[in-house]
Each structure stands twice: as C-alpha cells, then as structure tokens.
Amino acid sequence: MPIERGKVSVPDDDDFQDLKNLAEDHSGWTIQYSKNNGAVCVWTKDGGESESCIKMFKVYRNFPDVKAETMYDVLHDPHFRKLWDKSMIEGRDVCMVNPNND
Known part of the structure; x- marks a missing residue:
C-alpha cells in the first residue's frame, strides 16, 4: 500500500x-x-x-563486531550522538506516533 x-x-x-x-x-x-x-x-x-x-x-x-541493537541506539539517541558525531548540529524528534515510533 x-x-x-x-x-x-x-x-x-x-x-x-x-x-x-x-x-x-x-x-x-x-x-x-x-x-x-x-x-x-x-x-x-x-x-x-x-x-x-x-x-x-x-x-x-558492514560492522562485524557491532550488534544491530547497539548500532540502532548509537544512531538514534540524539543526546549520545552529539558526543561522537562532530557533524551533528542538532537532533530532535519531529513526531512521536507512539512510545516505540518517532
């Protein structure tokens, strides 16, 4: 659909x-x-x-030594990402559909 x-x-x-x-x-x-x-x-x-x-x-x-769950958390946590991603200026949720989907 x-x-x-x-x-x-x-x-x-x-x-x-x-x-x-x-x-x-x-x-x-x-x-x-x-x-x-x-x-x-x-x-x-x-x-x-x-x-x-x-x-x-x-x-x-391919990151053979990194679990998928860890990669997801590292990329999607805007507070933590700002610590390691020097290119990131700002990160915030635009919309939260429910507690598991933003």
Missing part, C-alpha cells in the same frame, strides 16, 4: 517487509561509491515524476 501524504501511522509487518525489500533490492539504483570490496557502498535513486522529486540515498556499511 502506498504511503498517504499527510498521514502518519504505526508501521506493521507489511511496512517492515517493504522497507527490507527496499534495502535489499538495488534495481533502479545507481552505485555512487564502493570501498573495500563492497564493505561500504552508497547508492542513489531519483524519485522521478511518478514517485517524488526527492533524491534517495541508500548506504551500506
């Missing part, structure tokens, strides 16, 4: 599967950067008229 403009809802299993498919399927994406035999990759895709005028980016980086 396509995303409706102006509507925010809690993602369900189908939404998660759509996101997973988007991450794993590189059809229509252009590789812009690759390093260390694919250990770091960046793809781009233009939304086009039928989707969006926004340029999309997809980044892959």
Whole structure:
C-alpha cells in the first residue's frame, strides 16, 4: 500500500517487509561509491515524476563486531550522538506516533 501524504501511522509487518525489500533490492539504483570490496557502498535513486522529486540515498556499511541493537541506539539517541558525531548540529524528534515510533 502506498504511503498517504499527510498521514502518519504505526508501521506493521507489511511496512517492515517493504522497507527490507527496499534495502535489499538495488534495481533502479545507481552505485555512487564502493570501498573495500563492497564493505561500504552508497547508492542513489531519483524519485522521478511518478514517485517524488526527492533524491534517495541508500548506504551500506558492514560492522562485524557491532550488534544491530547497539548500532540502532548509537544512531538514534540524539543526546549520545552529539558526543561522537562532530557533524551533528542538532537532533530532535519531529513526531512521536507512539512510545516505540518517532
């Protein structure tokens, strides 16, 4: 089901599967950067008229010694991220759908 403009809802299993498919399927994406035999990759895709005028980016980086839960927490905690991410100027929630989705 396509995303409706102006509507925010809690993602369900189908939404998660759509996101997973988007991450794993590189059809229509252009590789812009690759390093260390694919250990770091960046793809781009233009939304086009039928989707969006926004340029999309997809980044892959393998961190074999870091748990997924740790990576998620490090990237999504704006207070902690400011300590290590020197490029971060500001971080805040724009919308909180429920306690598990912001």
